[in-house]
Amino acid sequence: MGRIDPSTLLEHFEGDIEALSDRATAWLDLQGLHDAEAPSSRVVRDYVQRGILSRPERRGRDAVYETRHLIELLAARALVRDGWPLAKIAEFMAGAKPEDLRALLAPRPSPQSALDAVRQIKARVAMPKEALMLRMTGDQMKASALRAAAPAHVAQIPGGHPHVRVERMSKLEFADDLTVLIGERRLAVMTFDDAEAIGRAVTAALLAAKPRGGKP
Amino acid sequence: MTMIDLSLTPRRAALLEGLDTEVHVLVSIAAPDAPPGVAPRTPLNLALVLDRSGSMAGRPLHEAKRCAEYMIRGLTPADRVAVVTFDDAVDIVAPSTPASAQDGVVAAVRKIRSGGSTNLHGGWLAGAESVGAHVQPGGLSRVILLTDGQANHGETDPHRIAQDCARLAAAGVTTSTYGLGDGFNEDLLQLMAASGNGRSYFGETAEDLMDPFREEFDLMRALCARQLRLKLEPAPGVEAKVINLTRVDADGRTIVPDVAYGGVAWALVRLRVPASLAEAGRADVHLLTTTLAFQTTAGELRTTAPAHLRLSRLPAAAFAAVAEDPVVTARWQEARSAEVQEQAREAAAAGDWGRVDALIADAQRTAGDNAWAQESLAALEQIARTRDTLRFRKEAAYKSARMRERLYEASEDSAAAYDATFEQTKRSYLRRKPREGKNMSE
Numbered sequence: 001m002g003r004i005d006p007s008t009l010l011e012h013f014e015g016d017i018e019a020l021s022d023r024a025t026a027w028l029d030l031q032g033l034h035d036a037e038a039p040s041s042r043v044v045r046d047y048v049q050r051g052i053l054s055r056p057e058r059r060g061r062d063a064v065y066e067t068r069h070l071i072e073l074l075a076a077r078a079l080v081r082d083g084w085p086l087a088k089i090a091e092f093m094a095g096a097k098p099e100d101l102r103a104l105l106a107p108r109p110s111p112q113s114a115l116d117a118v119r120q121i122k123a124r125v126a127m128p129k130e131a132l133m134l135r136m137t138g139d140q141m142k143a144s145a146l147r148a149a150a151p152a153h154v155a156q157i158p159g160g161h162p163h164v165r166v167e168r169m170s171k172l173e174f175a176d177d178l179t180v181l182i183g184e185r186r187l188a189v190m191t192f193d194d195a196e197a198i199g200r201a202v203t204a205a206l207l208a209a210k211p212r213g214g215k216p
Numbered sequence: 217m218t219m220i221d222l223s224l225t226p227r228r229a230a231l232l233e234g235l236d237t238e239v240h241v242l243v244s245i246a247a248p249d250a251p252p253g254v255a256p257r258t259p260l261n262l263a264l265v266l267d268r269s270g271s272m273a274g275r276p277l278h279e280a281k282r283c284a285e286y287m288i289r290g291l292t293p294a295d296r297v298a299v300v301t302f303d304d305a306v307d308i309v310a311p312s313t314p315a316s317a318q319d320g321v322v323a324a325v326r327k328i329r330s331g332g333s334t335n336l337h338g339g340w341l342a343g344a345e346s347v348g349a350h351v352q353p354g355g356l357s358r359v360i361l362l363t364d365g366q367a368n369h370g371e372t373d374p375h376r377i378a379q380d381c382a383r384l385a386a387a388g389v390t391t392s393t394y395g396l397g398d399g400f401n402e403d404l405l406q407l408m409a410a411s412g413n414g415r416s417y418f419g420e421t422a423e424d425l426m427d428p429f430r431e432e433f434d435l436m437r438a439l440c441a442r443q444l445r446l447k448l449e450p451a452p453g454v455e456a457k458v459i460n461l462t463r464v465d466a467d468g469r470t471i472v473p474d475v476a477y478g479g480v481a482w483a484l485v486r487l488r489v490p491a492s493l494a495e496a497g498r499a500d501v502h503l504l505t506t507t508l509a510f511q512t513t514a515g516e517l518r519t520t521a522p523a524h525l526r527l528s529r530l531p532a533a534a535f536a537a538v539a540e541d542p543v544v545t546a547r548w549q550e551a552r553s554a555e556v557q558e559q560a561r562e563a564a565a566a567g568d569w570g571r572v573d574a575l576i577a578d579a580q581r582t583a584g585d586n587a588w589a590q591e592s593l594a595a596l597e598q599i600a601r602t603r604d605t606l607r608f609r610k611e612a613a614y615k616s617a618r619m620r621e622r623l624y625e626a627s628e629d630s631a632a633a634y635d636a637t638f639e640q641t642k643r644s645y646l647r648r649k650p651r652e653g654k655n656m657s658e
Contacts, residue, residue, distance in 0.1 A: 078517065088521065099467055103445075103509060104519060113387040114348030114357070121341060121380050125371050 009208065010074075010105065013067045017041040017056075020065040024073050026208035039073055051090045052076050068098065075101040220441050220475070220518075221246040222508045224525045227544040231494040231501060231529040239487040241525055242544040243506055245472060246480045246626060247440035258439055258513045259355040260295040262287070263312070263343030266328065267363035268301040273330035276396055279422030280362050283394075283429040284325050287360070290433055291315035298346035299324060302339025303331035304369045312346045336363055337371035337380070340391065340408070344384050351388040354515030356436055358414060359389060362425075364396040367404065374404045381412035390414040392432060396425060398606040402613045410463060413443070413471075418614050420607070420653035427644075427655045435476050435645040441510040441518075444472035446483055449505040455488040456504060460551040460620040469509070479623030479646055484544075484551050500526040546630035549586040553579045553593065554616035560596075561612040564605050572600050572608070587634035588648040589619070595651045607653075614652035622648075 009027045013020070024039040037043060044065075047053040053072045056063040072093065079089045093101075170187050172180040186194075227240040264284045268277060288297055298312040299321060310324040343359040351357045371377060381391045391412025393405040396419050409416035415435070417428030447469045450456040461483050463471040475481040485504070493501050504525040511517055530538065560575040576597050583589035592615055599608045625646045639647045640656060649656055 079519070081516065084521075103467060103469075104517065110353070110388065111349050111351045114351045114384060114389050115345065117380075117383045117387045117389075118341060118345045118348055121383070125337070125341075 010071060010102075011067065013065070013070045015065060017044050017063065017065065020044060020069060020073065023070055023208075024077070027070075027074060028077070029204065029208075039077055044069075044073060047073065047076060047086075050086055052086065052093050071098065071101045071105070075104040078104040219248055219252070219512075220508065220510060220520060222506065222520045222523045224504065224506060224523050225541050225544055226525065226527060227540050227548060228535075228538050229527060229541075230535050230538045231489055231527045232535045233494055233529040233531050234491055235494065236491050237489045237494060239489060239503065239527070240544060240548055241485045241487060241504065242541070242547055243446060243483040243485060243523075244480050244543075245441075245444060245446075245475055245482065245508060247475045247477050249478050251440070251477060257292070257294070257437070259352065260291060260297075260436055261312070261347050261350045261352070261355050261357040262291075262296070263298040263300055263347045263359045264288075264325075265300045265302065265339045265343035265359055265361040267303075267334060267336070267339070267361075267365060268328055268330050269303040269334045269363075269365055270330060270332060271364055271399065272396075276364055276422045277328065277330050279425050280396070281325050281328060283362070283425050285322050286426065286429060287433055288315070288318050288321050288325070290437075291318060296350050297321055298343065300339055300343045300346065301328055302335050302342070304333045304335055305331075306335060306338040306342045308342055308346065312350055333369045334363065334365040334367060335369040336361070336365075336367035336404075337377050338369070340377075341380070344389050344391075347389050348384070348387070352515070353388075354513065356439065356442070357389045358436070359384075359391045359412075360394070360414075360432070361391065361405075361408070362394040362396065363405070364400055366399070366401045374401070374407060377404065378407040378411040381408045385411065385413040392416065394418065394425060394428060395610070396422065398610070402610050406613060406617060413474075415473075416614070416617065418610055418653050419655075420610075424653055424655045427649075431644040431647075434643060435474075438476040438478070438643065438645070439513060440475055440477050440479075441512060442474045443509075443511045444475065444481060445469040445509045446472050447507045447509070448485065449507075450487065451493070451502050451504065453490050453493055454503050457486050458483045459486050460484045460547070460554070472508075473621050473623070475623060476643075476645055478625065478643055480626055481623055482547055484547050494529040500528045502526050542629075542631065545584075546586050547624075549583050549589055549630075550619040550622075552582045553586075553589050554619035556582060557593075557596065557612045557616040557619075560600075561609050561616070564600070564608045564612070567605070569600065569603055573597075576600060585631045587630065587632060588650075589630075591634045591650045592619075592648075611651065611653055618649075618652055 009023060013023055015023070018041055021039055021041050021044060028039070044053065048055060053069055053076070056065045056069065076089050076093065079092065084092070168184045169181045170184055172182065174180065223244050223246070225242045225244065227242070231237045231239070264287065266280050266284060272280065284299065291297055293314065293316040295315040296312050297310070297315055297318070299309040301307045301309055309328060310321045313321055340359055340361050343361065347357045347359055367377065384391065391408055392414035393409045393416045395402055395405045395417070402418065406416045415432055417432065419425040419428060445465055448456045448458070458470050461470050461472060465471055470483055472481050472483060487503055489501070489503060502524065505522050507522045508520045509517065556575050556579040560572045560579070563571040563575060576593060580590065580593050583593060596608070596611055596615065599611055623646060625642060634648070636650060636656060647656065
């Protein structure tokens with residue numbers, strides 16, 4: 001399970017002004033960034049007025065905000081934290097490309113990302129020895145060629161990862177509509193602190209994913 | 217609010233009317249002299265990774281341990297340190313520990329004994345793992361690897377090792393390397409540090425290691441901004457190329473070395489401006505816009521306001537009368553000398569000493585009135601006379617890297633006579649050494 005990746009909150013967004021404000025707040029929380037002023041719907045309206053945010057799309061009487069509005073809002077808040085005046089931000093936004101705005105939201109390093117990288121490097125260093133031990137029959141060669149081409153095929157799946165990871169999982173069923181999957185290796189080395197940290201991450205993720213309108 | 221000062225200075229502040237013009241522009245990234253008030257100090261999270269293979273037996277291992285002890289003793293309770301050794305096996309001598317327990321770590325270092333062959337990658341990876349578990353957004357996490365040999369056990373492919381360093385750097389763990397003596401692979405160690413967003417140093421003998429250790433320690437303590445990424449946006453029709461720095465990130469931005477208090481980081485950009493932009497009758501011509509993204513010591517991402525370069529066009533006689541900026545000229549001399557030294561290094565590797573001598577003479581002409589560059593080239597010429605290929609390759613490799621990437625002091629006067637005694641009054645990371653592999657205090 002592990003820590004929720006904040007970048008997933010920056011994809012495929014569509015919603016009203018409240019949903020935009022909520023999604024931006026959730027992203028800031030996950031990054032551990034504490035703004036002097038929360039990106040409330042009042043702030044969003046003000047930024048649209050000032051030309052910092054593009055105007056939302058009108059669908060009948062509703063104003064619909066999309067991913068680009070979310071990125072614009074978070075990038076503007078990053079510049080505010082840097083001490084930019086709002087007039088300068090509006091000027092910057094007018095000429096900025098989408099990649100400039102995303103660059104302002106680059107992920108911060110964490111133990112999770114560093115240790116993931118170490119694990120992947122260890123796996124690669126260990127791999128050639130196993131590969132050398134294979135004695136290949138015709139079918140094995142075909143299978144091997146397909147395995148080698150797997151990353152390219154996976155990359156063609158929308159949202160596909162560059163590498164496929166295979167991991168044995170344990171399934172914990174708490175209720176009919178509540179299941180947790182966890183890697184067996186992680187479960188084997190789980191400490192009390194790890195379990196607590198996962199609990200907190202689950203709570204944060206659930207609150208972020210929860211649709212608006214329900215009671216807290 | 218933004219504490220980094222980004223500015224653009226052309227070598228000559230004009231365009232030649234009606235002709236294609238090549239313009240050298242210095243992008244200087246200046247840190248303030250000292251932090252404002254009581255700035256939070258960047259917590260350090262280090263792994264010292266020491267080669268204890270057979271060739272390190274005796275004086276080298278003794279000095280390596282002394283340098284490690286120097287660094288550990290300099291840490292404050294907010295810092296962490298791990299110690300790893302490697303020969304054919306990897307040994308975690310001290311797992312990552314708060315530096316308040318430094319006595320225990322020093323005691324563990326003193327017990328290190330020399331052993332077998334060199335699993336450099338395995339040692340580095342164990343260091344990265346020790347540090348990785350304690351990465352914090354505002355901290356500086358770094359693996360400091362010292363070796364006198366070649367990677368000949370475990371992963372040995374330099375490009376794979378460098379890719380791994382880059383991968384860890386992206387995840388917040390940087391890598392610095394120290395080569396000792398003549399037998400290490402300088403290409404590998406420089407590549408690891410460049411990919412790992414750290415620094416690379418070398419010492420000719422064990423006694424020469426303390427200088428670079430001290431320099432890096434002071435630098436880490438005085439860092440003002442990290443992860444500097446420079447974006448160049450030339451005007452339509454203008455070509456821009458950075459000539460002293462070669463690494464770019466996934467977004468095409470130039471990677472600039474970290475900057476510390478009192479220092480100026482820089483990029484020298486060559487612009488090719490077509491005649492069509494410098495036609496008579498046009499007002500000042502906009503040539504280049506730059507912005508710099510960086511991370512503060514508190515781990516916040518910042519972007520500077522854009523800096524613009526506009527130049528006016530002048531007829532030939534008036535153009536020739538415009539004086540050159542001495543700082544831009546000095547950086548150009550250093551960047552060009554660095555390029556020639558790299559060619560000399562390749563010639564030495566091929567055993568072509570005639571070409572080496574000719575290239576050094578060429579670099580000396582290029583260096584002009586730059587006193588430090590001349591002193592450095594004289595030292596290199598002395599090594600060339602001994603025809604000692606290994607030593608020459610190492611000095612040329614590290615000297616050219618220094619000339620391309622060093623932080624300079626804003627008040628530095630490159631044309632003034634070079635004085636090694638005066639250099640020692642500067643902060644260690646702003647000193648100009650005549651010989652990269654030697655202690656200055658000799």
